[in-house]
Every structure is written in C-alpha cells, then in structure tokens.
Amino acid sequence: MPYLALSEDIPLEKRVQSFELSNGLKVIILERHLSPTVALYLTYRAGAVDEEEGKTGIAHFLEHMMFKGTKTIGTRNYEKEKRLLRKIWQTGKRLDRELKRGAKAEQNKVARLQEALSSLQRQHRKWVRSNEIDRLYTEAGAINVNASTGQDLTTYHVNLPANKIELWARIESERMKDTVLREFYEERNVILEERRQTKEANPQGALYEEFMSIAFLRHPYRRPIIGFGEDIAHIQPEDLLRFKRNFYAPNNATIAIVGDVDAKKVLFMVKRYFGSLQRAPIVRPDIPVEPAPNGERRLTLAIQASPQLIIGFHKPPPPHPDDYVFDLIETLLSGGRASRLYKKLVEEKALAQAIEAQNGLPGARYNNLFAIFARPRDGKTNGELEAAIYDLLEELKSGDIPEAELEAAKTKLTADFIRLQESNEGMAHMLAYNQAVLGNFRYAFTYLDRIREITPADIRRVAQKYLTKSSRLVATIERP
Amino acid sequence: MKLRTYRLILTAFLIFLTPISAGANKIWGDPGRLPYPPLTFSPPRVEKEKLPSGTTLFFLENHELPIVHISIYVRAGSMYDPPGKEGLAELTAQVMRTGGARSWKGDEVDSILDRMAAQVEPVSRDEMVIWKIDVLAKDLKATWRIFCALMREPNFEPEKIKTALALKKGELKRIADNPQRLAFREFQRLYFQGNAQGRLPKEESLASITREDIIAFYRRHYFPNNLTVAVSGDITKGEIVSLLQDDLLRSWGNQPPLLPLPPPVWRSEKRRDCLLKDTPQAVVITGQPAPAKTNPDYYAFEILDFILGSGGFRSRIFQEVRTNRGLSYSTGSFYRAKSDYGLFGTYVITQNKSAPLAFSTIKHILEEAKKGIEAKEVVRAQKAILNSFVFDYGTPRQIVEREAEAYVLGWPTDFWPKYPQRITQVRAASVTEVARKYLIPEKMQVFILGKEEACASFPHAEKVKVKP
Numbered sequence: 001m002p003y004l005a006l007s008e009d010i011p012l013e014k015r016v017q018s019f020e021l022s023n024g025l026k027v028i029i030l031e032r033h034l035s036p037t038v039a040l041y042l043t044y045r046a047g048a049v050d051e052e053e054g055k056t057g058i059a060h061f062l063e064h065m066m067f068k069g070t071k072t073i074g075t076r077n078y079e080k081e082k083r084l085l086r087k088i089w090q091t092g093k094r095l096d097r098e099l100k101r102g103a104k105a106e107q108n109k110v111a112r113l114q115e116a117l118s119s120l121q122r123q124h125r126k127w128v129r130s131n132e133i134d135r136l137y138t139e140a141g142a143i144n145v146n147a148s149t150g151q152d153l154t155t156y157h158v159n160l161p162a163n164k165i166e167l168w169a170r171i172e173s174e175r176m177k178d179t180v181l182r183e184f185y186e187e188r189n190v191i192l193e194e195r196r197q198t199k200e201a202n203p204q205g206a207l208y209e210e211f212m213s214i215a216f217l218r219h220p221y222r223r224p225i226i227g228f229g230e231d232i233a234h235i236q237p238e239d240l241l242r243f244k245r246n247f248y249a250p251n252n253a254t255i256a257i258v259g260d261v262d263a264k265k266v267l268f269m270v271k272r273y274f275g276s277l278q279r280a281p282i283v284r285p286d287i288p289v290e291p292a293p294n295g296e297r298r299l300t301l302a303i304q305a306s307p308q309l310i311i312g313f314h315k316p317p318p319p320h321p322d323d324y325v326f327d328l329i330e331t332l333l334s335g336g337r338a339s340r341l342y343k344k345l346v347e348e349k350a351l352a353q354a355i356e357a358q359n360g361l362p363g364a365r366y367n368n369l370f371a372i373f374a375r376p377r378d379g380k381t382n383g384e385l386e387a388a389i390y391d392l393l394e395e396l397k398s399g400d401i402p403e404a405e406l407e408a409a410k411t412k413l414t415a416d417f418i419r420l421q422e423s424n425e426g427m428a429h430m431l432a433y434n435q436a437v438l439g440n441f442r443y444a445f446t447y448l449d450r451i452r453e454i455t456p457a458d459i460r461r462v463a464q465k466y467l468t469k470s471s472r473l474v475a476t477i478e479r480p
Numbered sequence: 481m482k483l484r485t486y487r488l489i490l491t492a493f494l495i496f497l498t499p500i501s502a503g504a505n506k507i508w509g510d511p512g513r514l515p516y517p518p519l520t521f522s523p524p525r526v527e528k529e530k531l532p533s534g535t536t537l538f539f540l541e542n543h544e545l546p547i548v549h550i551s552i553y554v555r556a557g558s559m560y561d562p563p564g565k566e567g568l569a570e571l572t573a574q575v576m577r578t579g580g581a582r583s584w585k586g587d588e589v590d591s592i593l594d595r596m597a598a599q600v601e602p603v604s605r606d607e608m609v610i611w612k613i614d615v616l617a618k619d620l621k622a623t624w625r626i627f628c629a630l631m632r633e634p635n636f637e638p639e640k641i642k643t644a645l646a647l648k649k650g651e652l653k654r655i656a657d658n659p660q661r662l663a664f665r666e667f668q669r670l671y672f673q674g675n676a677q678g679r680l681p682k683e684e685s686l687a688s689i690t691r692e693d694i695i696a697f698y699r700r701h702y703f704p705n706n707l708t709v710a711v712s713g714d715i716t717k718g719e720i721v722s723l724l725q726d727d728l729l730r731s732w733g734n735q736p737p738l739l740p741l742p743p744p745v746w747r748s749e750k751r752r753d754c755l756l757k758d759t760p761q762a763v764v765i766t767g768q769p770a771p772a773k774t775n776p777d778y779y780a781f782e783i784l785d786f787i788l789g790s791g792g793f794r795s796r797i798f799q800e801v802r803t804n805r806g807l808s809y810s811t812g813s814f815y816r817a818k819s820d821y822g823l824f825g826t827y828v829i830t831q832n833k834s835a836p837l838a839f840s841t842i843k844h845i846l847e848e849a850k851k852g853i854e855a856k857e858v859v860r861a862q863k864a865i866l867n868s869f870v871f872d873y874g875t876p877r878q879i880v881e882r883e884a885e886a887y888v889l890g891w892p893t894d895f896w897p898k899y900p901q902r903i904t905q906v907r908a909a910s911v912t913e914v915a916r917k918y919l920i921p922e923k924m925q926v927f928i929l930g931k932e933e934a935c936a937s938f939p940h941a942e943k944v945k946v947k948p
Contacts, residue, residue: 034544034874034875035521035870035873035874035875036519036520036521036870037870037871037874067793072508072510072511073511125804130794130799130803130804131792131793131794131798131799131803134792134793134794135792135793135794135860136511136512137792138791138792138793138794138860138864139860139863139864139867140863140864140867141863141864141866141867141868141869141870141871142868143868143871145792159871161519161867161868161870161871162519163516163517163518163519164514164516164867166514166516167511167514167516170508170511170514171511174508183803183804185806186803186804186805186806187803187806188806189806189807190802190803190806190808190809191809193761193806193807193808193809193829193830193831194809196760196761196831197660197761197809197810197829200760200761201659201759201760201761202658202659203657203658204657204658273508304758305657306653306654306656306657335594336590336593336594336597337578337590337593337594338587338590338591338593338594338595339594343587343590346643346647347587347640347643350643350646353647353650353651353654375650375654377646377647377650378646378649378650378653404595407595408591408594408595408597411595411596411597412594412597414597415597415616416597418545418546418547418616419547419614421545422545422547422875422877423874423875424874
C-alpha cells in the first residue's frame with residue numbers, strides 16, 4: 001500500500017517529534033509515508049538583520065557561497081587550492097582598494113591587478129570541482145535544491161528521494177562547519193547582476209526597497225536583504241567568514257525533516273553527522289529599537305514605470321495577540337474575490353488593477369509591518385486609489401465586521417492551513433520557521449484556536465490602534 | 481505556559497538521546513559514493529474511464545486530508561482565439577467565473593465560494609483552459625452546484641465583461657515595466673510569427689471583443705466531449721461519477737469535435753530582432769526548432785537540454801556564463817516539446833555591455849556540444865532525471881493530473897510508463913547526433929531587449945516596436 005493514510009485519528013501535533021542534541025541543534029521530525037520522498041530544511045537564526053552597518057548583503061552572499069563546497073567536496077586538491085585562494089583574495093582586495101579611489105584610481109594598476117586576478121582564477125579552476133554540491137544533489141534526484149535568505153533567517157532546503165537522506169546529512173553537516181569560499185569574486189559579480197535584475201531593472205523591487213527605507217529609520221529592517229550595491233561591491237571573504245563563524249553553529253540551527261522516514265533511524269543519522277559539531281557563542285550586533293513613527297512618512301520614486309504604491313503600518317510581531325488579528329484583517333481585505341479591497345476597489349470602483357494586503361513584513365523577529373500593495377487602473381492615479389484604501393480602513397475602525405464575513409475569513413485561514421499540510425515541503429518550512437523565529441514549532445498547532453477566538457471588537461480595536469494616519473508609511477511610483 | 485511544556489518534552493527526550501560525541505573534526509568519505517538502500521515504490525494506479533457523454537475521467541482516491549481536487553481540462557486555450565480577437569479564450573473563461581450563472585449574480589458566486597474557502601478558478605494556457613477546483617470535502621456538493629451552473633448556464637454579465645477587459649488591458653500595459661516578461665512575450669510573438677502561438681492579445685484585439693463573441697466561443701468549446709476531468713482526494717469513485725453524470729453532464733449536448741490545430745510553420749530566414757528599452761540589463765533569448773514529443777529524438781534531446789542549460793548549476797551554460805564568468809544571475813536553456821513540434825532556446829540576463837560576450841559564450845557552448853557529448857555527462861543527466869522521477873508521484877493530485885494532461889495533449893498512451901526506460905536507453909552518441917541535427921546556427925532566431933549599446937553589438941539586428 002503506497003498511500004498509507006496519515007493515521008487520521010492522531011492529531012498532527014502529536015505526530016511531530018522534536019529533539020535537541022547536546023550541542024544545541026534542534027531537530028523536528030514528522031513521519032509521513034505519502035510517497036517515498038522527504039523534505040529537508042536547515043534553518044539558521046541569522047539573516048540580513050544580523051549584519052553590521054555598512055556591510056549589508058553578507059548573509060545573502062554567504063548563502064550563495066555555501067554552494068561552493070567544503071574542504072572535501074568540490075576540490076581536486078585542497079592544499080593546492082588553499083595557496084591559490086589566499087593569493088586570489090589578496091589580489092582581489094588590492095584591486096578593490098584601487099577601484100575604491102574612483103576617478104583617482106590608476107588605470108594601469110587596475111588593469112594589471114585585473115589581469116593578475118583572472119590569471120589566478122584560471123589556475124585555481126584546475127583544482128576545483130565546481131558546483132559539486134548541486135551536482136551531488138541533482139544526480140541523487142533532488143528537486144528544489146535551494147536556499148533563501150531573509151531578514152530573520154537563512155534556510156537551506158532540498159527534497160530528496162527518501163533513500164538518499166544520508167547525502168543531505170553528509171553535505172549539510174560539513175558545510176555548516178567548513179565551507180570553502182571558492183570563486184568568490186566571480187560570485188560577487190553574479191550577486192550584483194542579481195541585484196540589477198531584482199531591484200534596478202524591476203520597478204516593484206525598487207519601490208519595495210525605497211519603501212523599507214522610510215518604514216524603518218533606525219532598525220536594520222530598513223535595509224535590503226540583498227544589500228546595497230556599494231556594500232556588495234566591497235564585501236571581502238573575511239566578512240563572510242566572520243558572519244559564518246558567528247552564526248552557523250548547531251546551537252543557532254533548526255532542522256526539520258518531513259517525509260517517508262523512520263524517525264529513530266533518521267535521528268541516529270543526524271546525530272552521527274551533526275553531533276560532533278561544536279557550539280559557538282552567538283554574538284549579535286546591537287540592534288537599535290525603532291521609534292514609533294510620529295507622523296506620516298512619504299516617498300515618491302520618479303521612474304519610467306506604471307504607477308503603484310505601498311502603504312504600511314507598524315505593529316508587533318507574532319506571537320503577540322494583535323498579530324493574529326492582523327492575519328485575519330489581511331484575509332478580510334484581500335483573501336479572495338469577495339474580499340473587501342478586491343470587491344470594492346478592483347471591481348466596483350474600478351480604481352485598482354491589483355491590490356493585496358500582507359501582514360508581517362519584512363520579518364518577524366522584531367516589530368514589523370502590515371502593508372498594502374496596490375496598482376491603480378489605467379487612467380486612475382495613485383492618489384485616488386490611496387484615498388479609497390483609507391476609506392476602507394476607516395470602515396474597519398468604525399463598524400463591526402458582519403459575523404458571516406468574519407466566519408468566511410476564519411474558514412479561509414483554516415483551509416489554508418489544511419492545504420499547507422499537503423506537501424512535505426510546506427510542513428517542513430512551517431516547522432523550521434516557527435522554531436527558528438519564535439522558538440516554538442508548536443505555534444502552528446494552536447494557531448487556528450487563537451484565530452477562532454477573534455471577535456469583531458478585536459478587529460475594530462486593532463484597526464483603531466495601529467492603522468492610523470500619524471503612523472502611515474507610503475511609497476509610490478510616479479512617472480517623472 | 482506553552483513554552484514550558486515544550487522544554488519539558490525536550491528534556492525528557494534528552495535523557496534517552498544524548499548524542500554520540502565524537503572527535504571534533506570527523507572526516508567522512510566521498511559523498512558521491514554513499515551506499516543507499518533501494519527505493520521501493522509502486523505508485524498507485526490512476527483509474528481512467530470514458531463516460532457515456534464523451535468526457536474522460538481520471539481518478540485517484542486518497543483520504544489523508546479532507547480535501548478534494550478537481551481539474552477540468554477544456555480544449556479552449558488561446559490557440560483557438562479567432563484572428564483579430566486575441567484574448568477571447570482567456571476572457572471567456574474569466575467571465576464564466578465572474579459573470580454570474582443561473583440565478584446567481586457574479587458577486588453572489590464570489591461570496592458563496594469565499595464563505596467555504598472554496599477555490600474555483602480557470603487557468604488559461606495556449607492549448608487549454610484548466611478549471612481548478614480545490615475545496616474542503618464537506619463543501620464539495622455546494623461548490624459543485626455552483627461550478628455546474630458556471631459551466632452550463634453562465635450569464636456573462638456585461639459589467640463583468642467590462643471589468644475583465646479593462647483588467648486585461650491594464651495587465652498588457654504593465655508588461656513593459658518588467659523587462660523579462662516583456663522580452664519573453666516579444667520573443668514568443670516573433671518566433672511564432674504567422675502562427676496561432678504567436679498571436680498574442682493586444683489592446684486592439686481586446687477592443688474588438690463583444691459579448692456575442694464570448695458566448696459563441698463558449699458554445700463552440702464547452703461541451704462534454706471536449707472535457708477531461710482529473711479528480712483526487714477525499715472522495716469515492718461513485719461520488720464523483722454521480723456528480724459528473726447527474727449534475728454536470730446531464731442532457732448536455734455535444735458539438736462537432738474541434739480539429740487539432742496545425743503545427744507552426746517556421747520562419748525560414750535567420751533573424752535577429754532587437755527591442756530598445758532603457759534598462760540596466762539586456763535580455764537575450766534564442767530559439768530554434770527541436771524534436772516534438774512524439775519524435776524518437778525527444779529523449780536524447782531532453783538529455784542534451786539538461787546538459788546544456790537546464791540541469792542545475794553544473795549544466796554547461798550555467799557553469800560557464802554564471803559561475804565561471806560571473807556575467808549573469810539568470811541564464812540557461814529551455815526545451816518545450818509539444819506533441820507535434822518542439823522549441824529549444826537559451827536565455828541570459830546581463831548588463832547591456834556584457835550582452836555580446838554572454839551571447840557568444842552561449843553560442844560557443846552549443847557549437848561545442850556538436851563535437852561530442854561525453855558518456856559521463858549523459859549518465860549524470862540520466863541519473864538525475866530518473867532519480868527525481870519519484871517526485872512526480874509526490875501527491876495524489878500530481879499523479880492524476882499528470883496522466884490527464886498527457887491525455888489532453890495527445891501524447892502517446894505509453895509516454896509516461898515507458899519514459900524511464902527510454903531515458904535509460906539513450907547513449908552519448910545519440911545525444912551528440914541530436915545536437916548536430918538540431919543545433920543549426922542558420923535556424924537560430926535571436927531576440928535582444930536592451931539599450932542601444934546592447935542592440936548595436938548584434939550586427940543585422942532589426943529594431944522592433946511594441947504596442948501594448
């Protein structure tokens with residue numbers, strides 16, 4: 001019988017097992033014998049928010065470099081490589097220093113250093129098995145081999161055929177300990193291209209970045225995860241190594257394994273590979289507290305692109321009770337065709353081309369935002385749309401939400417939760433995320449109970465408290 | 481309180497599970513040679529049944545979660561848009577969904593479905609429209625009643641037609657904001673010029689669509705014989721058959737079958753087109769004819785495409801253009817094989833000034849492939865493709881939809897059952913052979929989007945203009 005039912009009688013939360021190794025590594029396992037596959041998530045509680053000022057982009061850069069291999073994976077001769085890598089880094093740094101002088105840079109010197117760097121890179125390539133981690137995973141039949149960097153976390157994930165978990169343990173345990181920063185300067189250029197593609201050539205990405213810069217004035221959430229172009233261009237290997245030493249340790253990591261596994265066996269394997277990794281003192285930079293906005297803040301990006309806008313409001317992160325209310329408000333406003341923003345502004349008033357509310361940006365370790373993203377219809381302006389959005393937000397403050405509408409939103413969150421459980425990946429992501437951010441993977445299991453308790457009065461109170469004119473943050477794109 | 485419980489549980493486990501602490505620096509063996517236990521798996525069988533009305537049903541029961549998924553494939557995709565009325569197929573589906581049905585107003589339909597968190601949405605593609613129903617099992621009957629009304633008695637409220645048209649127009653206008661989307665769209669339009677696949681909606685074509693056109697399109701395409709249904713989840717065969725026969729299909733007359741559309745005719749001359757756009761990055765896309773799904777060369781070409789640019793970081797284009805040269809974040813190849821034609825292409829997004837270098841690097845990679853593909857590269861691709869095959873059986877929904885889609889697209893019935901074996905049988909020599917046979921520079925069409933500087937670096941590139 002390939003499709004064993006998920007023993008419906010046992011609630012999900014009782015089937016999730018959790019462990020902590022003596023080095024502090026948290027391991028969450030959910031056996032699910034749906035198909036012979038497994039989703040594997042490894043999450044570090046370290047993201048862009050943990051970077052120092054002036055060194056933005058390190059967390060994301062490191063995530064790219066984690067695919068470059070280790071001392072035993074990706075090399076033909078590590079000792080030979082080591083010598084060349086040192087030279088490459090020295091040369092790269094000298095080149096950066098010269099380029100930093102801008103107009104004063106000596107062109108001859110730049111050319112000479114560039115030539116020297118390329119020559120070293122060519123020599124180095126002879127000793128490298130490039131992209132070996134991806135090759136190993138891909139050949140094993142992995143899908144969705146990837147990683148993501150957020151403000152709060154960095155996550156490495158892969159889906160493997162269930163018989164190949166050991167490959168994951170072998171790779172991930174070793175790269176937690178000693179990633180080798182191969183192809184560093186080439187990858188820096190790739191990241192600069194990534195930034196161009198996702199921010200500079202993309203109006204939506206550009207607006208989001210500008211929006212965050214006014215939404216937070218002191219807190220690092222104001223900075224882009226990918227980093228500022230100027231910062232990225234000057235990141236050096238040591239910066240990445242320092243960040244990694246500081247945060248990539250078992251006591252700062254959570255593993256979630258969901259799929260066709262035997263929990264006992266897989267835990268034994270995790271201990272065998274990860275058990276010997278050493279704890280590290282996790283030292284975080286001082287993160288300034290964001291003062292509450294004392295007046296509306298606005299910004300307009302004048303570029304050749306269709307108008308759009310983002311409106312945001314500060315609020316507390318989960319598990320604060322008001323955060324649950326915001327999840328429900330998000331659903332009431334834009335969770336479906338009958339939701340308020342869609343029905344009123346897209347259909348009835350024909351003011352919006354697209355509109356969406358989102359709770360919880362850009363992270364959840366610190367106070368975050370409730371935001372509305374909107375695009376006016378052709379021929380309508382940001383101003384008209386913005387005013388209409390405020391009218392709808394005022395309705396949340398003045399009257400009670402009809403019971404049926406509130407019920408519909410709660411049903412939607414319930415259905416979303418069930419749908420999330422359909423894939424191993426969805427479950428693994430949720431478990432790892434809640435553990436890493438909130439320190440409690442069980443957050444999800446009581447989530448719906450908390451949602452069900454919310455009353456129309458809660459919605460009104462929360463709307464009145466947070467969705468105020470004096471704390472509004474607005475960024476728009478207007479054609480110049 | 482909750483956190484305390486959590487800690488107690490952890491402590492309890494720790495008593496039994498103190499990790500074996502070994503030396504600080506364990507060195508493990510070659511990760512490429514780890515021994516794996518065999519993977520035993522017999523995928524569940526999908527039931528297939530042709531109903532008396534002509535509708536074909538694919539079914540897989542699974543009661544793990546209280547959810548039902550229904551996908552209804554209708555040969556009513558954009559390829560059937562009448563010339564000059566591009567956008568009609570998509571619009572028809574949209575307004576069937578939003579424009580009310582039977583005695584329900586469109587807005588009522590939205591409210592009723594939202595109240596049950598039931599998703600009923602059409603997804604428009606070139607060959608077909610797929611109606612996706614995703615609903616909690618307890619709400620299936622109520623959802624189904626509405627869905628049947630949408631299918632059988634749509635009202636096409638004029639107000640909703642207006643909204644759908646305006647939204648589509650707005651969407652087209654905004655494509656220009658996104659260089660990648662714009663580039664791929666224009667590539668499609670130019671590559672398939674003169675064919676159904678190249679006729680894309682424009683402001684003009686949308687303006688000419690009337691309510692009568694929508695009704696006529698609906699009548700011509702929505703009938704039992706033109707539907708294929710894929711069902712999975714918390715439902716029995718008896719239940720779905722009764723829902724189909726007694727509600728959806730009852731006394732619904734058939735139309736003459738739709739004739740298959742002819743495969744595209746290629747522009748014979750080698751062309752380079754450039755679209756000027758003031759953007760920090762150029763997008764360069766190439767395309768050329770490749771084997772159809774029914775062509776015996778398909779399997780070797782699938783492996784060739786994997787090796788060239790779609791097989792992860794190690795594929796040749798990614799490795800050279802991104803990893804080694806740092807020229808791009810997004811680069812690689814794509815291979816779209818249909819039952820009667822195929823298209824192979826490459827893409828790179830890079831700074832305007834790097835566009836010629838990135839392009840010549842890719843061209844060189846394609847030429848190199850013709851000199852001979854090594855057996856070891858082929859074996860790697862085969863391993864990857866075959867080992868990941870199990871993910872096609874990840875959920876009941878995937879299994880049943882994959883079979884239904886192959887059926888609608890007219891792939892041979894043994895396509896999936898024989899697929900692993902046919903991939904295994906491919907030899908390096910045949911991969912080299914298909915490289916030589918299909919990667920013909922004279923047949924390569926090139927599309928560039930970027931600044932003047934990027935366009936100028938492609939000799940003979942013709943400037944094209946875009947109207948939304």
